[in-house]
Amino acid sequence: MRLLFALLLMLMSTAAAVAERRVALILADDDYRLIRPLANPVHDGEAMAAALKKLGFEVVLETNRALRRMRRALDDFRQDAKGADVALVYFSGHGVEISGDNRLLPVDADASSLDALEKTSLPLEEVRDTVAATAKVGLIMLDACRSDPFSGPVGDGRGATSLVKDVAEKVRPGLGRIGRAENILFAFSAAPGETAADGTGQNSPFTTALTKYLGTDGLEIRSVLTLVQQEVYDLSRGRQLPYVESGLPKLFFAAAAKEQLPERERLLLAMADVTPEMRGEVEQVASDADMPLAPLYGALISSDASHLSADSLSARLREAADAFVKVRGEMRTLASDDPQVAELRRQAEEQLSLGAFDGARAILAKAADIDNVSRNALKANFVNRTLSEAATRFLSGGAARADLDYATAIKDYESVLALYGEAGQTGLTLDQADRQIRTLDELGKLYTLVGNTDAAGRAFAALVSNLELRSARETDPSVKRDFAVSHIKLGNIKLAQGDLPEALENYQTARTMLRDLTAAEPDRLSWLGDFAMADDKIGNVLVTQGDLAGASQIYQEGLSVKKQLADNEPERAELQRDLTISYDEIGALARTAGQLDNAQLAYEESLNIRLALAEKKPQDAERQRDVSVSHDTIGDLKRERGDAAGALASYKAGHAIVEQLVGRDPDNSELKRDLSVGNAKIGNALSDQEDWPAALAAYGQALSIARVLAASDPANTDWQRDLSVSLEKVAGILAIQGDRAGALNAYTDSFAIADRLAELDPANADWQRDLSITLSEIGMLKARQRDVKGARQAFQDSLDIRQRLAEADPNNATWQRDLVVAMIDYAQVAKNPRTVLLQALDMTLELDRSGRLAPRYKFMIKFLKDRLAKVK
Numbered sequence: 001m002r003l004l005f006a007l008l009l010m011l012m013s014t015a016a017a018v019a020e021r022r023v024a025l026i027l028a029d030d031d032y033r034l035i036r037p038l039a040n041p042v043h044d045g046e047a048m049a050a051a052l053k054k055l056g057f058e059v060v061l062e063t064n065r066a067l068r069r070m071r072r073a074l075d076d077f078r079q080d081a082k083g084a085d086v087a088l089v090y091f092s093g094h095g096v097e098i099s100g101d102n103r104l105l106p107v108d109a110d111a112s113s114l115d116a117l118e119k120t121s122l123p124l125e126e127v128r129d130t131v132a133a134t135a136k137v138g139l140i141m142l143d144a145c146r147s148d149p150f151s152g153p154v155g156d157g158r159g160a161t162s163l164v165k166d167v168a169e170k171v172r173p174g175l176g177r178i179g180r181a182e183n184i185l186f187a188f189s190a191a192p193g194e195t196a197a198d199g200t201g202q203n204s205p206f207t208t209a210l211t212k213y214l215g216t217d218g219l220e221i222r223s224v225l226t227l228v229q230q231e232v233y234d235l236s237r238g239r240q241l242p243y244v245e246s247g248l249p250k251l252f253f254a255a256a257a258k259e260q261l262p263e264r265e266r267l268l269l270a271m272a273d274v275t276p277e278m279r280g281e282v283e284q285v286a287s288d289a290d291m292p293l294a295p296l297y298g299a300l301i302s303s304d305a306s307h308l309s310a311d312s313l314s315a316r317l318r319e320a321a322d323a324f325v326k327v328r329g330e331m332r333t334l335a336s337d338d339p340q341v342a343e344l345r346r347q348a349e350e351q352l353s354l355g356a357f358d359g360a361r362a363i364l365a366k367a368a369d370i371d372n373v374s375r376n377a378l379k380a381n382f383v384n385r386t387l388s389e390a391a392t393r394f395l396s397g398g399a400a401r402a403d404l405d406y407a408t409a410i411k412d413y414e415s416v417l418a419l420y421g422e423a424g425q426t427g428l429t430l431d432q433a434d435r436q437i438r439t440l441d442e443l444g445k446l447y448t449l450v451g452n453t454d455a456a457g458r459a460f461a462a463l464v465s466n467l468e469l470r471s472a473r474e475t476d477p478s479v480k481r482d483f484a485v486s487h488i489k490l491g492n493i494k495l496a497q498g499d500l501p502e503a504l505e506n507y508q509t510a511r512t513m514l515r516d517l518t519a520a521e522p523d524r525l526s527w528l529g530d531f532a533m534a535d536d537k538i539g540n541v542l543v544t545q546g547d548l549a550g551a552s553q554i555y556q557e558g559l560s561v562k563k564q565l566a567d568n569e570p571e572r573a574e575l576q577r578d579l580t581i582s583y584d585e586i587g588a589l590a591r592t593a594g595q596l597d598n599a600q601l602a603y604e605e606s607l608n609i610r611l612a613l614a615e616k617k618p619q620d621a622e623r624q625r626d627v628s629v630s631h632d633t634i635g636d637l638k639r640e641r642g643d644a645a646g647a648l649a650s651y652k653a654g655h656a657i658v659e660q661l662v663g664r665d666p667d668n669s670e671l672k673r674d675l676s677v678g679n680a681k682i683g684n685a686l687s688d689q690e691d692w693p694a695a696l697a698a699y700g701q702a703l704s705i706a707r708v709l710a711a712s713d714p715a716n717t718d719w720q721r722d723l724s725v726s727l728e729k730v731a732g733i734l735a736i737q738g739d740r741a742g743a744l745n746a747y748t749d750s751f752a753i754a755d756r757l758a759e760l761d762p763a764n765a766d767w768q769r770d771l772s773i774t775l776s777e778i779g780m781l782k783a784r785q786r787d788v789k790g791a792r793q794a795f796q797d798s799l800d801i802r803q804r805l806a807e808a809d810p811n812n813a814t815w816q817r818d819l820v821v822a823m824i825d826y827a828q829v830a831k832n833p834r835t836v837l838l839q840a841l842d843m844t845l846e847l848d849r850s851g852r853l854a855p856r857y858k859f860m861i862k863f864l865k866d867r868l869a870k871v872k
Contacts, residue, residue, distance in 0.1 A: 020085035022057040023135070024049075025077040029093035029107050031064045041092035044143055044207040048090050051211040057088065066108040070122055074130045087135035089127050092207065095144030095175045096121070097193070102175045104144055124175070131184055138184035139221065143196065143206045144175060185246040187225050189232075196240050205232045206242055216265065222246055230268035234294045234355075238283040264294075264356045271297045281313055289321040291328070294355030295402055296320055302357075303404040312670055320402050327398025328352065330435075334391055338374070341367045341388065345395065357403035364396040383423050387432055390419035394435055397442065406446050413443045437466055437482070444489060451717065453496050453763050460490040477521055484513035485530055491537060498765030500541050500809050507537040525565060532561040532578070539585060546813025546852025548593050555586050573613055573623075580606040580626065584633065594855030596641055603634050621661050625674065628654035632681055640856075644688035651681045669709060676705035676722060680729055692733055699729040717757055721770065724753035728777060735781055747778045765805060769818065772801035776825050788829050795826040813852040820844050820860065827867070834871045840864055 028045025030038040042063045049061045058081070062073045074089075081087055094105040098114070103121035110116040124142075131138035175188055189206035190196035197205055209231040213224050222244065229242040274282070274297065282296045299320035300313075331349040336342040344367035351360035371389035374381050397412030416439045428436070440463040447456035467483040491506030511534035518527050535558030542551035559582040566575040587602030607630035614623040631654030638647035655678035662671045683698035703726040710716070710723040731746035754771040761767060779794030799822040806812070806819040823840035827833040841864040847853040848861065 021083075022052075022055070022086040022088070023077070023081035023084045024052045024057040024059045024088040024090065025073060025081075026052075026059060026061045027065065027070060027073065027089070027091045027093070027104075028061070028063045029065065029105070032094065032105070032107050032109065034108070034110050034112070035094065035105065038093065040202060040204050040207075041143070043202045044092040044204055045090070047203055047207055047211050048092075048141075051214055052088065055215050057086075064107050067106040067120055067122060070104075070106050071126070074126060078130045078133055081134045084135040086137045086139070087131050088139040088141065089131055090141045090143070091127070092143040092204070095124075095142060097175055101125070104142075128184060136183075139187070140184060141187045141210065142175060143189040143204055143210075185221060185225075186244065187228070188243040188245075189240075191241050191243045194240075196242075197236065205236060205240060209235075213265070219265075227265055227268045230271040234268070234271070234292060234297075237286060237293055238279075262356075262359075264351075264354050264359070267294060267298050267301070267355045271301070274300070278313065281317060285314065285317040285321050289318075289325050291321060291324055292353050292355075295324045295352060295357075296355075298355035298357055299324075299402060299404045316404065320404055323398060323401035324352070327395055327402055330391075330395055330398060334395070336367075336388055336391075337384065338370060338388070341370055341392070344370075345392065348395065348399070352399055352402070357399050357405070360399045361396050361408070364392050364399065368392040368396070383427070386419050386423040387428075390416045390423070391432075391435060393419065394439060397439070401442065401446075406450055410443065410446050410450070413439050413446070417443070433470065437463065437470070440466060441486075441489075444493075448493070451761055453493055453761065457490065457493040457497065460486065460493055464490055477517055480513060481517055481524075481527055481530070484510045484517065484534075487513070488530075488534060488537060495537075495541065496765075497763045498805065498808055498812070498815075500545055500812050504538065504541045504545075507534055507541065510534045511538060525568065528561055528565055529578075532558045532565070532582075535561065536582070536585065539589070543589055543592065544814050545811045546847065546850070546854065548589060548854060549851075551589055552586070552593075555582060555589060558582055559586065573616075576609055576613055577626070580609050580630075583609070587633070587637075591637060591640065592854045592856060596637065599637055600634070603630065603637060606630055607634065621665065621668075621671070624657050624661055625671070628657040628674065628678070630654075631657070632678070635681060635685070639685060639688060644685050647688070648682065648685035651678065651685055654678055655682060669712070672705055673709060673719065673722065676702045676709070676726065678702075679705070680726065683729060683733075687733070692737055696730065696733040696737070699726065699733060702726050703730055717760070717767075720753055720757060721767070724750045724757075724770065724774065727753070728774060731777065731781075735784065740781060740785055743781055744778075747774065747781060750774050751778060765808075765815075768801055768805060769815075772798040772805075772818070772822065775801070776822065779825060779829075783828055792826075792829040795822070795829060798822050799826050813847060813854075816843060816847055816852070817857060817860075820847075824864070824867070827871075834868065837864060837868050837871060841868065 026045045026049050028041045030041040032038070045061055045063055049059045052059050060073070060077060060080075062069070065073065077087075077089070091104050094109070096103050096105065096117075098118060098121070102124035103118075104124060104127070105121050108120055110120045124140075127140060128138075131140055175190075175192065187210075189204065201208075203211075206228070209228040213219075213227040213231070216224055216227065219227070225242070225244045229244065233241045271294075278300065282293055282300065286293045286296055296317055300317065303316065328349060331345055331352070334345065336345065344363050348360040348363040348367070351357075351363060368389045371385045371392065374385045393412050393415045397409045397416065400406075400409035400412060417436075420436050420439075440459050444456050444459035444463060447453070447459060464483070464486045467479065467486050471480045471483045487506040487510035491503045491510070494500075494503035494506060511531065514527060514531040514534055518524065518531050521527060535554050539551045539555040539558065542548075542554065559579070562575070562578050562582055566572070566579055569575055583602045583606035587599045587606065590596070590598035590602060607627070610623065610626045610630050614620070614627050617623055631650045635647040635650030635654065638644075638650060655675070658671060658674045658678050662668065662675055665671060679698050679702035683695045683702065686695035686698055703723075706719070706723040706726040709719040713719060727746045727750035731743040731750065734740075734746060735743035751771070751774045754767070754774045757767045758764070758771045775794045775798035779791045779798065782788075782791035782794060799819075802815065802819045802822040805815045809815060820840045820843050823836050823843075827836040827840070830836045841861070844853065844860050844864060848858065853860075
């Protein structure tokens, strides 16, 4: 009913627009005699007059009038237009604020003194009184915030300059706030106290936008002015933001509704709702990338970034900016033999710059269709037209990428590869070959982002093969560097899939190539960073495989390279941050090896660097967050030492930092997640102290946050996994306290989430492992309840998963050890426990003989022997 009422109201309002009397007075001054003249106001006045006449206004245009003639024009307007339904006054020229009063400057304005200026300027209040006495709906539009009328060259928008000394304290270029806009709408070309650009063409930016959007079908005047505001803001790249104060008692529609607003207009309206914090981030990223604002706003709005942290928002915007800059560069350089295709690509670039991604892709689709029809019609054109269509589809994919529309981008890039397949690989130009490589790279990245590791692996494998052929033919070392990095990308996918041997082989290949390249090109410092990254990747695999000595050596080599880079550019915070990653890896390795003192030293080195970085920029949330992570890491180490009280103190120190960050940014989902994790760690330390009520309270707080996050974005697998783990923690305490029913419910809920994730991506080894752990916990609980059959089934299911993981990679020491633990669990309810325990002991001894059983786990040998001694 309310919707019907709103529609009727709109129809009545727009229908009335045809019959109502509309009057307008346009004042435009640019030929100033005693102050700096302007170039465009008269052109602006003429443009506004033409636009208003089309909308049914009776228009009076007055140009270059002295104060006396301006006042006479207002008096005549008041008399002639009295009783009109809508009255509009538009002024274009210089405007200033004198001691808080807004003044419009006629062509005879005299700035020789404050008194002279007051006597030769028109108070805005007189315009207001005229409009109020004329019509029921009053509109005053002021393109009068032009740059300082008393200074030299024309300004460029925001940032009013100072006036002559004797009036500087009381006179400001630009206009101030109205305060109360009863029954009248005021539209200013710039924000209060700021100046507006006169424009480089025939019209100012404000009037250009105003004449463009004033007649937008079916849009109420305040929404029209929102379009104007955001258009000027966008095209000035944030330097000029028009301002509106409205006291209108009723809706006013300049034109009747016909159809849905175009994409650009919908984007401009949505931009008005973006928070100031997000606005500032968009402006900074756009400035850094030298690009328009609208494409970033389009990507921001379409991808719903409201839940992102400041750091994640910046990363998402920079991803969109990078994609935009790439596709814009392609559009500007990509040639076509068909002038129609070339023109369509040019039009697509215009739409892309306006943030009209759908419009850009629709135009590119037309261009692709032209190539498609031509290649099928003339066989002689087949290869050229196929590659031309591939280039256009590549541009379309880039436009979708800039919009953060991953699904559409994937579809377009897959079309590009299919077209390259049809055209064949022989005879490709260098640009065409590069485009094929970039397509494969983008596909690999996109499939990784959406969680499709199999497809990502295929894309990166094809990328490796393609670059291998290129590097064999070409001498350019950059191609060989790209070839090396492609191996790292493929290795990352293999690692995610649990294929450690393949991951290691790719990382080692990359490292060998990068070692040779950096030796031949020592000035390419960024390539040294790639080399250090390969070291880190290899070390991570070796740790997982149980080769602690090999991992230690490679981590130290990587650290040495990172120190070299950091020493070369000591002010680059990201290089210092890279050092902390190496120290954390070395600390984790020492911890695994049972060298807890060495681990402590490495973790403290990392903490000290992070403290120094945070001290330099205390408002940088990410640096503060890094400090909290170091406190948590040291807390984990203290727990392992048996220092539960020390661990609790470290966890609370980290938790306090995160609480402060959440207080500063309460909508930041990633910080909320950190808070949940921090609560869980505090719960761990309290559990170590057997303070079960306090531990349950901490786990409960972690669970509450995890529930909210998981509910806010069911597609976020990390948050779903957090919820599963939190439920498991709560279940464990409930079981200890004797609430077995509550524990079983929590375990069951945890299992449902873990099972769903495991089905979502069966190749994800971590998710499979999570599922096996939850099943093991359920088995433990059922065993305590003397439900032997239920316990046996849960333990067997857990064992089956770990068996599959262990068989998939016999070199993965972690998975082999997991399998031993699953066997120990299963032996509790097995019909022949001795056989199971003997098998577990044999596996453990083999891990020890091969040097893959870390010192911290050597206790398992004695534990198994003791268990076997008790089993008949």
